[in-house]
Amino acid sequence: MTLLTVDNLHTRFETNDGVVRAVDGASLTIDRGEIVGLVGESGSGKSVLARSIVGLHSPGRIVEGAIDFDGVDLTDVSASTRERYRGTDIAMVFQDPTATLNPVFDVGEQIAESLRVHDDSSGQSLLDFCHVPLVSDRSRWRRHRERAIELMDQVGIADPEDRVDAYPHELSGGMCQRAMLAIALAGDPDLLIADEPTTALDTTTQARILDQLRELAAETDTAVLVISHDFGVVADCCDRVAVMYGGEIVERGPTDRLLESPEHPYTRGLLSCLLRADDGRDRLPTIDGTVPERFDGGPGCPFASRCSYGTDDCERRDPAVRTVGPDHEVACHELEAVRADDSPAAAGSPSESTPPGRPRADPSESVTRDRARADGSRTIDARGRSGSAGGSADRGDPILEARGVTRTYDLADSAIQRAFGDSRTLRAVDGVNLAVYPGETVGLVGESASGKSTLAKLLTGLEAPSTGEVRFDGEPVGTVADRTADQLADVGVVFQNPQGSINPRQRVRETIAEPLLERGWDSECRRERVRELLDLVGLAERYGSRRPHQLSGGQLQRVAIARAIALEPRVVVFDEPVSALDVSVRAQLLNLLADLQRRLGLTYLVISHDLDVVRHVADRVAVMYLGEIVERGPAERVFDRPSHPYTAALLEAVPRIDDGTDATRLEGPIPSGVDVPSGCRFHPRCPIAEPVCETDEPDSVAVGGVDSHCHFAQQVASRGVTEDSESPRDQSPDPPDTTTR
Amino acid sequence: MYLLYRSLTATVVLLGASVLTFGLVYLTPGDSAETILIQQTGHQPSQEAVESFREEEGLNEPIPVQFVDWLGSALQGDLGQSYYSNRAVTELLVQHLPATIELAVASMAVALLVAIPTGVASAVHHGSSIDAGSQLVALVGVSMPNFWLGYLLIIVFALTLDLFPVAGTGGLSHLVLPAIALGTGMAAIVMRLVRTSMLEVIDREYVDGARAKGLRGRIVVYKHALRNALIPVVTVIGLQFAFVLNGAVVIEVVFQRPGLGTLLVDAIFARDYPVVQGVVLVIAVLFVVTNFLVDLTYHYLDPRISLGGGTR
Numbered sequence A: 001m002t003l004l005t006v007d008n009l010h011t012r013f014e015t016n017d018g019v020v021r022a023v024d025g026a027s028l029t030i031d032r033g034e035i036v037g038l039v040g041e042s043g044s045g046k047s048v049l050a051r052s053i054v055g056l057h058s059p060g061r062i063v064e065g066a067i068d069f070d071g072v073d074l075t076d077v078s079a080s081t082r083e084r085y086r087g088t089d090i091a092m093v094f095q096d097p098t099a100t101l102n103p104v105f106d107v108g109e110q111i112a113e114s115l116r117v118h119d120d121s122s123g124q125s126l127l128d129f130c131h132v133p134l135v136s137d138r139s140r141w142r143r144h145r146e147r148a149i150e151l152m153d154q155v156g157i158a159d160p161e162d163r164v165d166a167y168p169h170e171l172s173g174g175m176c177q178r179a180m181l182a183i184a185l186a187g188d189p190d191l192l193i194a195d196e197p198t199t200a201l202d203t204t205t206q207a208r209i210l211d212q213l214r215e216l217a218a219e220t221d222t223a224v225l226v227i228s229h230d231f232g233v234v235a236d237c238c239d240r241v242a243v244m245y246g247g248e249i250v251e252r253g254p255t256d257r258l259l260e261s262p263e264h265p266y267t268r269g270l271l272s273c274l275l276r277a278d279d280g281r282d283r284l285p286t287i288d289g290t291v292p293e294r295f296d297g298g299p300g301c302p303f304a305s306r307c308s309y310g311t312d313d314c315e316r317r318d319p320a321v322r323t324v325g326p327d328h329e330v331a332c333h334e335l336e337a338v339r340a341d342d343s344p345a346a347a348g349s350p351s352e353s354t355p356p357g358r359p360r361a362d363p364s365e366s367v368t369r370d371r372a373r374a375d376g377s378r379t380i381d382a383r384g385r386s387g388s389a390g391g392s393a394d395r396g397d398p399i400l401e402a403r404g405v406t407r408t409y410d411l412a413d414s415a416i417q418r419a420f421g422d423s424r425t426l427r428a429v430d431g432v433n434l435a436v437y438p439g440e441t442v443g444l445v446g447e448s449a450s451g452k453s454t455l456a457k458l459l460t461g462l463e464a465p466s467t468g469e470v471r472f473d474g475e476p477v478g479t480v481a482d483r484t485a486d487q488l489a490d491v492g493v494v495f496q497n498p499q500g501s502i503n504p505r506q507r508v509r510e511t512i513a514e515p516l517l518e519r520g521w522d523s524e525c526r527r528e529r530v531r532e533l534l535d536l537v538g539l540a541e542r543y544g545s546r547r548p549h550q551l552s553g554g555q556l557q558r559v560a561i562a563r564a565i566a567l568e569p570r571v572v573v574f575d576e577p578v579s580a581l582d583v584s585v586r587a588q589l590l591n592l593l594a595d596l597q598r599r600l601g602l603t604y605l606v607i608s609h610d611l612d613v614v615r616h617v618a619d620r621v622a623v624m625y626l627g628e629i630v631e632r633g634p635a636e637r638v639f640d641r642p643s644h645p646y647t648a649a650l651l652e653a654v655p656r657i658d659d660g661t662d663a664t665r666l667e668g669p670i671p672s673g674v675d676v677p678s679g680c681r682f683h684p685r686c687p688i689a690e691p692v693c694e695t696d697e698p699d700s701v702a703v704g705g706v707d708s709h710c711h712f713a714q715q716v717a718s719r720g721v722t723e724d725s726e727s728p729r730d731q732s733p734d735p736p737d738t739t740t741r
Numbered sequence B: 001m002y003l004l005y006r007s008l009t010a011t012v013v014l015l016g017a018s019v020l021t022f023g024l025v026y027l028t029p030g031d032s033a034e035t036i037l038i039q040q041t042g043h044q045p046s047q048e049a050v051e052s053f054r055e056e057e058g059l060n061e062p063i064p065v066q067f068v069d070w071l072g073s074a075l076q077g078d079l080g081q082s083y084y085s086n087r088a089v090t091e092l093l094v095q096h097l098p099a100t101i102e103l104a105v106a107s108m109a110v111a112l113l114v115a116i117p118t119g120v121a122s123a124v125h126h127g128s129s130i131d132a133g134s135q136l137v138a139l140v141g142v143s144m145p146n147f148w149l150g151y152l153l154i155i156v157f158a159l160t161l162d163l164f165p166v167a168g169t170g171g172l173s174h175l176v177l178p179a180i181a182l183g184t185g186m187a188a189i190v191m192r193l194v195r196t197s198m199l200e201v202i203d204r205e206y207v208d209g210a211r212a213k214g215l216r217g218r219i220v221v222y223k224h225a226l227r228n229a230l231i232p233v234v235t236v237i238g239l240q241f242a243f244v245l246n247g248a249v250v251i252e253v254v255f256q257r258p259g260l261g262t263l264l265v266d267a268i269f270a271r272d273y274p275v276v277q278g279v280v281l282v283i284a285v286l287f288v289v290t291n292f293l294v295d296l297t298y299h300y301l302d303p304r305i306s307l308g309g310g311t312r
Ligand code: SF4
Pocket: A264, A265, A266, A301, A302, A303, A304, A305, A307, A308, A309, A310, A311, A314, A319, A331, A332, A333, A334, A335
């Protein structure tokens, strides 16, 4: 039964630069108990569509169209009626749970509020909600708080009795998202809208939240609209998918059909950008260009500016919606031409030839100025891909190395606390050895709190190890403060969040020239070098005079990369370089990284929780858990035949656009580094833990070129990735995640 | 733990304040003994009289000894005798303190009651005529000296309209005009601050989150947004208390209220050092106490600040 019908919806914002047509004629239906996915890049209008349905103030003005919810047109009712639907009938979960929970109220209060609203949505009194003594109905609030505990239990928050009093900052991101889910469910909504519900979360947590959404739809007949830029996420849990671009739904249909035979060039493009287990290290297909800042709203297909099949007709006339299969609709003029490129994989390739945001790959163009420091390692060409998996004999000496590095943090806040005997310490990194050899790419994976970012900080000298040493080129090096100018210039760093690492007031040019200035380059050389760098990272020269807020996330990350390579480092450390970006932008950036590595002979250390990214870029990987490296080895081998249960579990959690079999999920969150579990530190969460694991710390075991810290490494490697010994995956090297479509 | 830490720092601050207060007397020019005797007796005292007065008051002891003596008795509630009226300083303080606290609290209340709703309304209706109007009023409020406003209020509401008494103490009606005179400046500052802080908070995702729950607009604004917006405001309110005490001195004189301000001014003119010391010390204590309260409120408002002092 259809619950929600959005019909030809138009939502507009008035801005200083004129009208933005964020939603421009979108139509969509959702049935009860159904999960529908809404996919598109940022700027495609999907969040605004969601907010329009919920009726939040920010979506601007709905100027046309209807939102029919259970027989009532929500665009046609009074504001107060609208308010009554919110929370109780239509609930929403937002992208960043830590930002959506109010930091100053405990979780229980925030859930209880929702329950209270649901109980009595018209009788909300400010004094009651502010718990003013005497006026406020204490016993009722107490009852709601108790129900809040039940709800928390229901959404999978462990120890809800304790957590009910916790403030958002005391909980992990995943836990916060569960709390948000509890808030949304408190109203017992008919429709739940989840806007990028897992984008800010670890893969393992993401998998469990998606499971939760699926259960919800199945058990309570709630309709769920999942919004994501990632087709993988949506494919993993949705019955039907709508693809949005330029404020319009360009294609919609059953998930399977869309995955198997996508029709719209945009859908094909999005699918082809996804990282696949089997695409090795090839260049990734991308979608030409970027989402325009605004769509003019005139006639024509919104995708025309980026579409390789576009004709004049496309720019003049709105494409009609055509039904191409059961419940499968597409809005495109040139379906025949598109179909002629038979496979969707090929559909991405026309754009592959020259993604505009990429440096013209001309190896003869000498961008690398003659370096002051002649260095043999520079001559290493590409990456010796085939050899990379092999022995270390031909690798030479490591360029960057951590030797028995440990980093602990004192948890006591003040001298007084310490004086009173609070000596708890957090072991973020615990005795790690890691070597990076010239010319290779090492990937470092793990959940948040696994210590991978701390390790990066230690290697780059942003922090000092508590014990152990970091070596560069065989020489022990200290922190940034102690390193020589040359040593500093040799290591570049790119962080996850470019907004945070780039001064918002500086122009792009100044940002990139910063390290040059510090190194004492004169203004002429700086200008010249900045021009080169902009070109290298594929930004047009005019971007030099822009300020950060005028750039998109992908462009900002390019600026960060330009700054990192400004002094021609030999090693670049990337901390989550692409995890905040759209899939299409991610593909472009990964291509850029590969180009730069090839042209400049760079050595990379790439840190990410995204296994697909690491698999795509890395020659060798190290998997980190609770401050230790639990498995390391050649990337292919580790990802195809993991020999540590943790790696296996991480791999299982990656959403796949395939079979959708129920995978094993890692139970519980990563424990804190304060009370490290005895024996194997993974044992509380390990699906195959044996008594011995609790007592004995496993040594490193070599399994076919891979080092694994597990008592049963051999068995894990031969068994495949499931915990269930009854149904061993066949011994083929194929992981369960082949996506050869 | 936190209380221990706080009391330690508070003690240090108070000790410093008392050193300063005590030292104040010795930094002022002129022979105080002589001046006092002139004032008490009305004629130039003899050398012996001055000597014996010094002996009596312990003014011949070395300064550190005098300080320790003074501090010792201060801790027992004995701040000495007024040179002038021969009454115990403590007694004078107890007599004058309530009027000042009354005034300070009343003007704070006036300020907050006006500033918070206006600031919130201004932010919620950002860019509207409400916003522009309250901004203008705030500008006037900030720029108007409080004594001037005090006289203005007296002329209009007491002398012309005869709604409130001109001066003195008594019931609530005596408090209205001074509280307004003193509270206006602070109201203007706090209002601007609330506005800025609300504007920053109102676009946050958790405000949308609260709305998405189905909470009414007023609850979203006054519970979810304001509670966050007040965090930075509270610090400033704490600092503002210094200005309130400051202003109280002036306003008490304008309205002839027998408070600490009047006491202080009289004592300064009379070179009644024990009284000056006493008043300054009381103000210092009030200051430390309010800051302590501000800290507690701050923590209550923002659970992210751990009581140990650091954030995690
Ligand atoms: S209508 Fe034209 S421009 Fe739009 S997607 Fe189809 S072929 Fe491309």
